[in-house]
Amino acid sequence: MKKTLVTAGIHGAEIGSVLIAREIKGWVESRDIKEVEVIPEVNLEAVENKQRENPEDGKDLNRIFPGDKKGTKSELIAHRIFQKAKDYDQLIDLHTYGKNSWCVPYMLTDLNKDYNRELCEKIGLENAVQTGGTGGQLFIETSNLEIPSMIIEAGGAERYRDELEMVKKHVLSFIFDEKFEERQNEAAVSYYEYYERIRPDHKGYFEPKKEPGDHVEEGEEIGTLAGEVVNTPFSGFILGMKMASEYKPEKESVAAVARKEK
Numbered sequence: 001m002k003k004t005l006v007t008a009g010i011h012g013a014e015i016g017s018v019l020i021a022r023e024i025k026g027w028v029e030s031r032d033i034k035e036v037e038v039i040p041e042v043n044l045e046a047v048e049n050k051q052r053e054n055p056e057d058g059k060d061l062n063r064i065f066p067g068d069k070k071g072t073k074s075e076l077i078a079h080r081i082f083q084k085a086k087d088y089d090q091l092i093d094l095h096t097y098g099k100n101s102w103c104v105p106y107m108l109t110d111l112n113k114d115y116n117r118e119l120c121e122k123i124g125l126e127n128a129v130q131t132g133g134t135g136g137q138l139f140i141e142t143s144n145l146e147i148p149s150m151i152i153e154a155g156g157a158e159r160y161r162d163e164l165e166m167v168k169k170h171v172l173s174f175i176f177d178e179k180f181e182e183r184q185n186e187a188a189v190s191y192y193e194y195y196e197r198i199r200p201d202h203k204g205y206f207e208p209k210k211e212p213g214d215h216v217e218e219g220e221e222i223g224t225l226a227g228e229v230v231n232t233p234f235s236g237f238i239l240g241m242k243m244a245s246e247y248k249p250e251k252e253s254v255a256a257v258a259r260k261e262k
């Protein structure tokens with residue numbers, strides 16, 4: 001079996017993905033599957049504080065891979081995890097959306113690399129989204145070393161049952177299939193060539209009119225911000241969305257919309 005590394009808790013506030021990673025870890029250990037390692041709390045102090053960044057230096061861990069062994073706390077964690085990840089054949093990094101937002105489960109990876117596309121087929125969640133990738137992210141840096149790698153995003157801070165149960169189910173059946181060389185079901189993955197986060201430039205109360213999983217046409221209303229209509233700039237599929245709450249332009253987006261491959 002290929003050696004597989006499953007990580008979560010790179011962002012400490014994303015508790016839902018930490019919880020399912022713990023469950024996956026228990027499942028793997030109870031079956032003594034030695035080829036799989038699960039690290040549910042990569043950024044331990046951040047997880048303990050339920051905050052995105054490590055409290056010691058306030059850095060976003062998923063922007064500083066491959067890290068630095070002589071650096072700050074976050075850089076040291078990045079260094080240790082990256083050195084470990086280099087010894088694996090594939091990597092799955094679990095994330096959720098943050099406070100007052102949520103998303104349908106989707107796999108995020110560089111789909112221009114065939115080995116990443118193959119990993120999407122094996123995991124078989126419904127949606128796979130292209131990213132060229134901000135450098136410094138674990139899955140981008142390992143993918144650049146030709147290790148099949150992805151992020152799975154699902155759910156949000158207040159919403160982590162159904163979406164994350166779906167992710168857990170797919171990751172467990174992926175591990176089972178890999179270990180016992182079975183293919184249980186044909187995946188029907190939809191591929192998206194592009195996605196964009198919609199970020200209006202003024203603050204105010206956001207009221208969604210759509211929800212993740214909806215299809216929208218160019219110019220269609222997706223919600224209102226301070227009473228004004230917010231439109232989608234292109235036709236596509238809503239991956240994730242902000243819930244009804246106060247919107248802060250510099251910190252978040254109101255929606256993530258993806259365009260399907262032709």
Ligand SMILES: [Zn+2]
Nearest residue numbers: 011014095096
């Ligand atoms: Zn995250």
